[in-house]
Amino acid sequence: MIVTVYIDESGTHDSGVTILGGWVGRLGQWAMFDTKWKKILRDEQLTYFHSREFRHGKGEFKGWRPERKNAFLDKAKDVSLKHLEFGFVITLPDAAYEQHYVAGHRPKEVQLDSPYGLCFRYLLSIIPGLAKEAFGDRELDVNFILESGHKNAGDAVRIFHKCKNTRTNHPEELAIMAMLNTIAFGDKERFPGLQIADVNAYSGFQHEMKPTKLEVIELPAESTMKAAKKKRRTPIFRLELKETVLIGFRKFIQDEIEEKAARRRKVIPASSEEPLS
16 A cells, blocks of 8 residues: 655744654555645635745735634644545654754764754654554555755655664564655646645644644654544544654664774674684
């Protein structure tokens, strides 16, 4: 089964927090959503949705009163909840990134992820597993589509291929890597999935700045998709990169530095086999 994850960002411009928002669905779900979304745009005489213009009342949103904006967001929420599988909002405060991931040291040997990149890395570690739980015992090819032209797009590509090709003996990590299929970029005007991801990122950012009516489900480590769907048929997960997660990602950096140092020293582990006599 082909599953597509559309992703957009919000709050990455000196706002104190980085947000990635998005939606997950299979091909049939996205086909139905696209049709319904385009009708909403036609009814509102819009070419496409872009949160920056929406927020500042520019372009096609010029003159929109708050009541009309709220009504539009309600329509966007309704069509998403009806036709897609689940949504997510990933949040990373700048202070936590600096304190627990950068931790006062930017090594020269290994490239640190940007806040955007680190959110994307976390997304890769969580979303495929949730998709597997949502769609059951089926082989999944999970594709990721992000908006083209973002300054950190290269960071996402680097992280995707690194995660996909990482060597590991952990069954859970192997299962996630097996689901990673492709990463691609598109223009928001042409992809309704990117527009609704933008709606989620925008709503998530507004919620982080000041709690709103955005109905998100916190996801403790022991939670499952089944438990979330008992609360709502189409859940939206709020996933925050907290201290323990950031320290874990920082350890990956330290391990990579040590591995590179060992290769430079040409350290060869002792063989566990007995020498031939």
